[in-house]
Amino acid sequence: MFRKPFHVKSNTNMRGSDRRHLKGRLSECFPVLTPEVMADILPNKMTVNVMKLTTHSGEDILVYLLESQPLFFECNERLYPTVYILWSLPDLVPSLSTWPPVFEKLAKGADLMLPGVVVPDNGLPEFVRNRPCAVNLEGNAAAMAVGSTSMASGDMTSCGMKGKGVLVKHCFGDHLWEAGDKSTPPHIPPGDLKSQESTESPEESLTDNLAEKEETGELKLDSLSLEKRVATQEEALENAEQLAKDAENGEEEEGEGDSLSPVEQMDALFYQCLLHSLKTKVKASDLPMTTIILYRTHMRSVCPPSMNLDVKKSSYKKLNKFLGYAESKGLIEVKETSRGVDSLVKFDRRHNEINNSPRFATDKE
16 A cells, blocks of 8 residues: 555644544544553654655555554545554554565465465464454564455465455555655564563553653752762672572571662662673574564563562563663664664673673572
8 A cells, every 4th residue: 555655635733633543443443542551652742744645656654653654544535553652552453473574475466375374383462353453474473564354364264275365555665654754573472472571561561661762961969979889789689699599598687788778779679680691692683673672571570470570560660761771881773663662772792790690599490
């Protein structure tokens, strides 16, 4: 649909009443969009435009943009997400996986045929016919294409996975994607992100990113100056391994750990989990990786079972502020890879603190 250049008829700022109407329609189409999430993806203080365009084939389309970033488009009175919003909310619509050679065909205008779909061990997700659906690549849940289902998931299975599966309307790399900031897909490990526990919700993550865009100057740290935080972290790091072992073995006695407050202990645990995940879990080939994936999938996986990473119990209060501290020490580099999505784009595996990070008690000998 957007493989060839389109003609823009108009691009106007949406009034308050029109924005409220759009939010109501989006809530009906996408139940994942709670009022809290909706307030984050279409905040009142940011500009929302509606762009009317005609495709090369003559179809009239409406595109809804936040600060010039296309988030949704409307075709035949049905709303579809763009790949940009799906990189922030990968569970917004059901998704099917395929292989890179198949995506090359999709990018050239083909629809997704069912023989090209990778069927997971637990079967296809449940969906009905003629509903929005994302297409991603095997091994990465980041959407690469968006379209509508040609049949219900049960019918796909019963017909032996033959015929068309998704009528593709929009792809990464097409002209609708070019209308945005042209960022590249993040790495999102396969799996249902909603089922993973999190101390920071997607709504909070989006809010944090939007708030950071409004800040100017150097990153502000709430409770400690950067210099004091460095000294505290270096002292806390020396105790992190023992704290983890004590908690794991239930051997912490009265008076032990009193030299560090609970907040400092949580700071130390966060720092140690970051170092350990960079040393043992994260690979250069995984980058760019969204910061929420770094936290949920990697940092939390190396945390001792008896301990719980809770950013709100640290002095940082927000994940992006903790990562800002790690960035100031030269451990990592974080960039906004698409609007509202911060990603780890680089880390220094040769950094002394990463190489010398102690092993947790949960590591296998």
